[in-house]
Amino acid sequence: MSKTVQPNLNGPSPDDQPSLTDSYFLRTKAVVGRNGDAQVTYAIFMRRPVLSAPKLALTWLKSMLDHRGADYQIELSHPEGSWVGAGEPILYITGPLSELVDLETIFLQRIGSASVAAYNAHAMCSALPNVAFLAMDARHCAGTDMAELMAYGASVGSMAAKTNAGAVGFVGCATDHTAPFFGTEKGRGTMPHALIGYAGSTVKAAQIYDETFPDEPLTVLVDYFGEEVTDGLAVARAFPERAKAGTLSLRIDTHGGRYMEGLDVQQSYAVLERNAADAIRGYRTDQELKHLIGTGVSAAAAWYLREQLDQEGFNNVKIVCSSGFGPEKCRVFALAQTPVDVIGTGSYLPDKWSETYATADIISYDGVSRVKTGREFLIPDQSE
Secondary structure, three states: OOOOOOOOOOOOOOOOHHHHOOHHHHHHHHHHHHHOOOEEEEEEEEOOOEEOOOHHHHHHHHHHHHHHOOOOEEEEOOOOOOEEOOOOOOEEEEEEHHHHHHHHHHHHHOOHHHHHHHHHHHHHHHHOOOOEEEEOOHHHOOOHHHHHHHHHHHHHHHHHHHHHHOOOEEEEEOOOOOHHHHOOOOOOOOOOHHHHHHHOOHHHHHHHHHHHOOOOOEEEEOOOOOOHHHHHHHHHHHOHHHHHHOOEEEEEOOOOOOOOOOOOHHHHHHHHHHHOOHHHHOOOOHHHHHHHHOOOOOHHHHHHHHHHHHHOOOOOOEEEEEOOOOHHHHHHHHHOOOOOOEEEEOOOOOOOHHHHOEEEEEEEEOOEEOOOOOOHHHOOOOOO
16 A cells, blocks of 8 residues: 655745745845844735635744744734735734845745635635535646645635535545645546547546546546537446445546537526526626636536536536636626536636735834834734
């Protein structure tokens, strides 16, 4: 039995840290070393609302300061999973300037993006509280460090949605490495499109997968040949016991350049008129209409597949959707009360990376409040 790989919560080592830090912080450290230290307080904040996700940043910071033998204090104003408004300090860090100044670069890298991912994941899970989510971000991340931050952020947002909205939330992720963030030992997932191509047919791919992993639930991609309904029903017929037991799922990942089999604009409107008329009767933006009745994996597509399965008596076959599921698409799927059981997503990753920039400003030097002009709002109101 292979050992579960734990995510690296410690970040860069003390030996590697200097080469990864902005040089002006290193130079400031040298200047302070020659001219005398100061006790300072940093305020850490972001320019947009987020969910607080500080653990990976704080774990690394504490390990570095403990390694240096520094005396420090951390005041976490917004605990993990709590909402933070734009410009509100997430936390304050107090300690010697000589020990803190050169740690800012890496610390900020590890808090901003995770907090935005947590915010997005919370919005998605809260919009669809009865749907299970699977984190499939790893392939979209720029290396393992980013994958850890994104998976951690998703787990924080998921837990907050479970607490605040009674949501199912994220039930796992695609890789073993980040699985512990979701309380599991292994990554989850069944087959990519490549396995369908290898097998030559959707049913054959399902059969050889089931023969290899007979004791696991079976999720089958059905869009490879552009015959989602035809292949989906064929798979259900090929696995009657699984279909009855609810251990068979059909995953639609239809390319955004075409409609799912059996649909076009008119048919998509008709499907929603039968099942969720209110979703299309109000004012909708172009993007909302795309998610409702457009090409690719739309709400109409999920409803249509559900109709076809139920007509054939496959009421217990589950539907898995993937492809571009971010906060907005989840919100629109909720408007249509879309019958989806699981959503595979990596789209909680921040859409605009500039929104992930966390900022640290010193607000106190040796007990005297002082901050650059324009950031006075970071200094706590002493009158409260």
